[in-house]
Amino acid sequence: MKAIIPVAGAGTRLRPHTHSTPKVLIPVAGKPIIGHILNQLQGLPIDEVILVVGHMGDKIREYVEGNFPFKTTFVTQEKARGLADAIYLTKQTVGNDDAIIILGDTIFKTSFKELLSKPNSQIGVKPVVDPRRFGVVEQEGKKITRLVEKPENPKTNLAIVGIYLIRKMSRLYAAIDQLYQKKIKTKGEYQLTDALQLMLEQGETMESFTVEGWYDCGKPETLLSTNRQLLEMSSLHPTPRPGVVINPPVYVDPGAKLEHCIIGPYVSIAAGSSIKNSIISNTIIGSNVQVESMMLQNSLLGDNATIRGKQRRLNVGDGSEIDLT
Numbered sequence: 001m002k003a004i005i006p007v008a009g010a011g012t013r014l015r016p017h018t019h020s021t022p023k024v025l026i027p028v029a030g031k032p033i034i035g036h037i038l039n040q041l042q043g044l045p046i047d048e049v050i051l052v053v054g055h056m057g058d059k060i061r062e063y064v065e066g067n068f069p070f071k072t073t074f075v076t077q078e079k080a081r082g083l084a085d086a087i088y089l090t091k092q093t094v095g096n097d098d099a100i101i102i103l104g105d106t107i108f109k110t111s112f113k114e115l116l117s118k119p120n121s122q123i124g125v126k127p128v129v130d131p132r133r134f135g136v137v138e139q140e141g142k143k144i145t146r147l148v149e150k151p152e153n154p155k156t157n158l159a160i161v162g163i164y165l166i167r168k169m170s171r172l173y174a175a176i177d178q179l180y181q182k183k184i185k186t187k188g189e190y191q192l193t194d195a196l197q198l199m200l201e202q203g204e205t206m207e208s209f210t211v212e213g214w215y216d217c218g219k220p221e222t223l224l225s226t227n228r229q230l231l232e233m234s235s236l237h238p239t240p241r242p243g244v245v246i247n248p249p250v251y252v253d254p255g256a257k258l259e260h261c262i263i264g265p266y267v268s269i270a271a272g273s274s275i276k277n278s279i280i281s282n283t284i285i286g287s288n289v290q291v292e293s294m295m296l297q298n299s300l301l302g303d304n305a306t307i308r309g310k311q312r313r314l315n316v317g318d319g320s321e322i323d324l325t
Helices: 033-041 057-067 083-088 112-116 169-182 192-201 220-233
Strands: 002-006 048-053 072-076 099-102 106-109 121-127 135-140 143-149 158-166 206-210 213-216 244-246 250-252 257-259 261-263 267-269 274-276 279-285 290-292 295-301 306-308 321-323
Touching: 002 033, 002 083, 033 057, 033 106, 048 057, 057 072, 083 169, 083 192, 099 112, 106 158, 106 220, 112 158, 143 192, 158 169, 158 192, 169 192, 192 206, 213 220, 220 279, 220 295, 257 261, 261 274
Parallel strands: 002 048, 002 099, 048 072, 121 206, 244 261, 250 267, 257 274, 261 279, 267 279, 274 290, 279 295, 290 306, 306 321
Antiparallel strands: 099 158, 106 213, 121 158, 135 143, 135 158, 143 206
């Protein structure tokens, strides 16, 4: 069993942060997005993790190899041609093995152990209010009958959330080959949903399973929402510090320095950061950030930023310096 994690996306909706940091390395609730994903794979019968990287892939390699014991292979997607194209790049590594595909820009909470025990290919789904923004599953019972990428008039509200178990990957690679040969694209790209639909038409048995925990990290507001939800589920409790009021849930790295602050709720502070004379809520603060005399809420602060003065909402990229005194 292999695990394939595409992480080559540019993360344009999270700029300016993704100008200098790969999207999957942006911290949420105390660790990078990719860290939350890989944590759930530890202890499972997975013999290799293949990450499809793009720009700044070396930073992802450094983090993964420095923090996880998996045998890892890194494949580069030079040009963004769609998710199916990203998966096809793993063909030489995976061959005809089984694989679990996990999209690298979303955090999931589900029973991967139970999923891997299923005999047939599986696609994770969740009911949503507006399924037109997603790939959609049509099914009879749990058996999938049709897949449609971003339909104008969806027949169900079951959105494909980004976890797939594929038995015998050679059949998926063959379907992607057909997309190339017939130039089948949706929204200008080779879509994984279209390749899976070809597999269904060729007789592949696929079933759906419901993913209860699905946490989007695609935009600043959804990243902050995910931070809130994950902190609520966390059992971590920061050590009390003199002169600091903590309103849980929060995450404060032991290497962060706090002086005369009110922190929380829903705040994550990474290592090396220094917060002085400030009130902060619903905010993610990266590493080595300096904050002084601020009242912050609903904010994202990238690594190495320096913020002084008075402000209520910021979206500040790495290395920024703002002085409002």
